[in-house]
Amino acid sequence: MPALTAFQQTFAQGLLNPESTLREHFGVGFSVYQNTVAKGLVDVLRANYPTVEQLVGAQWFDSAALQYTHEHLPTQPALALYGEHFAAFIAAPAQLHGLHYLSSVALLDRLWTETHFAADACVLTAASLQAIAPEQLPTLNLRWHPALRVAWLPNAAASIWQHNRPPASPPEEFAISDVEEGLLFTRPHGAVIALPVHRAEYEFLQQLAAGLTLGDAATAVLEQHGDADVASMLAKLIQAGAFAALV
Amino acid sequence: MNKITAGLSFKPEYFDAALFCTAAGMWYEIHPENYMIAGGPRLAMLDAIAAQHAVSVHGVGLSLASAELPDAVHLKRLAEVVKRTDASLVSEHLAWSVNSGNYFPDLLPFPRNREALQCIARNIDIAQNALQRRILIENPSLYVQLQHDYSEAEFLTELVNRTGCGLLVDVNNAYISAHNVGGNASAYLARLPAHAIGEIHLAGHAPDADTDLLIDTHGAAVSEAVWSLYSELIERIGARPTLIERDDNLPAFDALLNERERAAQLLIDADVGRALSPTGTEMSGNAEAAKPDLQGVTACLR
Numbered sequence: 425m426p427a428l429t430a431f432q433q434t435f436a437q438g439l440l441n442p443e444s445t446l447r448e449h450f451g452v453g454f455s456v457y458q459n460t461v462a463k464g465l466v467d468v469l470r471a472n473y474p475t476v477e478q479l480v481g482a483q484w485f486d487s488a489a490l491q492y493t494h495e496h497l498p499t500q501p502a503l504a505l506y507g508e509h510f511a512a513f514i515a516a517p518a519q520l521h522g523l524h525y526l527s528s529v530a531l532l533d534r535l536w537t538e539t540h541f542a543a544d545a546c547v548l549t550a551a552s553l554q555a556i557a558p559e560q561l562p563t564l565n566l567r568w569h570p571a572l573r574v575a576w577l578p579n580a581a582a583s584i585w586q587h588n589r590p591p592a593s594p595p596e597e598f599a600i601s602d603v604e605e606g607l608l609f610t611r612p613h614g615a616v617i618a619l620p621v622h623r624a625e626y627e628f629l630q631q632l633a634a635g636l637t638l639g640d641a642a643t644a645v646l647e648q649h650g651d652a653d654v655a656s657m658l659a660k661l662i663q664a665g666a667f668a669a670l671v
Numbered sequence: 672m673n674k675i676t677a678g679l680s681f682k683p684e685y686f687d688a689a690l691f692c693t694a695a696g697m698w699y700e701i702h703p704e705n706y707m708i709a710g711g712p713r714l715a716m717l718d719a720i721a722a723q724h725a726v727s728v729h730g731v732g733l734s735l736a737s738a739e740l741p742d743a744v745h746l747k748r749l750a751e752v753v754k755r756t757d758a759s760l761v762s763e764h765l766a767w768s769v770n771s772g773n774y775f776p777d778l779l780p781f782p783r784n785r786e787a788l789q790c791i792a793r794n795i796d797i798a799q800n801a802l803q804r805r806i807l808i809e810n811p812s813l814y815v816q817l818q819h820d821y822s823e824a825e826f827l828t829e830l831v832n833r834t835g836c837g838l839l840v841d842v843n844n845a846y847i848s849a850h851n852v853g854g855n856a857s858a859y860l861a862r863l864p865a866h867a868i869g870e871i872h873l874a875g876h877a878p879d880a881d882t883d884l885l886i887d888t889h890g891a892a893v894s895e896a897v898w899s900l901y902s903e904l905i906e907r908i909g910a911r912p913t914l915i916e917r918d919d920n921l922p923a924f925d926a927l928l929n930e931r932e933r934a935a936q937l938l939i940d941a942d943v944g945r946a947l948s949p950t951g952t953e954m955s956g957n958a959e960a961a962k963p964d965l966q967g968v969t970a971c972l973r
Contacts, residue, residue, distance in 0.1 A: 428738040428786050435779060436770035452882045453814030453851060457777055464776030497773040500745060501732025502707035544710035570709070614712045 465493040468503045473533045475589045528581030535573035539609040539616045542571035548667035562639025567668045574608040576626045582607035612665025624649040625657050675910040677934035688924040698725035703752035704732045726756040734769035735794045736781050746801045762807035762839040783819040783826045795834040807839040807869045812887035813848040824862035837869035842901045847885045865908035874916040890919035905941040
């Protein structure tokens, strides 16, 4: 093996190991590199999961984030989307934080980030839909805007996330009810917005994503949710910038 | 012809002040890795800045000092940011950060020997070919003593000769390295080839809490010792685009403008001292005028 390769492999392995003997070999300066790497990665996770840190505090967050970096090193230098497995990681039994909804909150932080950095595209407007002949509407295929993300969660994580996501300061008292909740993220005017959705709206979006026409998606939703008002749902989603402009 | 001026690190926190800043010849430096994203407000911010000001693209992730080849996908994305911003300058580091497919967000050291020289020259060639332009290579801040066959100045000079790359001289890094691993920063700077120097960085540092080391924090004002080395350097080589580099512990934008003004004044003094710098690199509002001569670079590529 070339000497430079061997040097870099040894150095890289030592960077992640707090007990590494390379510190004796290279001197105290080696820990400067160890600290810089650890801080760099933990800071990216901190930026990408601010609501998780808000809920568990910096000490628990730093410890979990550091452990995550050891198991999931980035594979390339663009770190805007680093931490994609963090929600699953903190759901593991080894991560004892005692908050059953924490992984769901992490998922919502993740979706916020994905929406924030997603590709640009023109949004579908109500006006452009109104210009289409009414009989053609049911045959339309509505495409999700690239920045649309939506989650349905088996707990109250969406409310918790909305009350705790910085810069919001956490409420002094917050009653957690264990109802299922949905939240969607879009970027209709540049900034990310989060909007609660009902189960029917969530399913409607899933049907459209699966390739059903507007008419078929509406029928499928009405089969499950007889009282759903599809026209209102569609108006709400369009106003939120959920769909890409028709091509 | 526009004057060679001083610029600032661009941070989203400063967006409004940075965008509308009317200081003559203001330019901004960005880390391209932060903009390797599909879309959204961060890219819109970059586009707005690049439409108003010259931009210098300063990479941290190319890992030129790796035994491995530069990552082709990363190079392509770097080229996209360079194109998007119509970058006036493009720079990277004499360091590595990638090993066996893992990225370590730091600028890591290596023994300066013949093998490293060959690898790095090869990697700079690959990068310059992919980007179709000359890049500047920055001297690192060092924290460990390794077994070297070349001094850093010799090593950088060899890279310039072999690849046609330019140099980005970080005066603060030179100061820190001399403190941490020995040497004389002033003597080191005096040995760097003036004709190759295309940009200068000035930044603040801090003493490590646990050791005698100085840390390159980019989190404080430029120290007087570094200002003094800077004056000495530009008196020798003439004016060069100079960045006040600040990434942490961000002060009010005006505080950075004051530091930038100090550098700008020293650049004017250096220009007065040397009526016309024959080798100076322009950093102008007109990015076209500032682009390095590709013909000369291509001739040096092999």
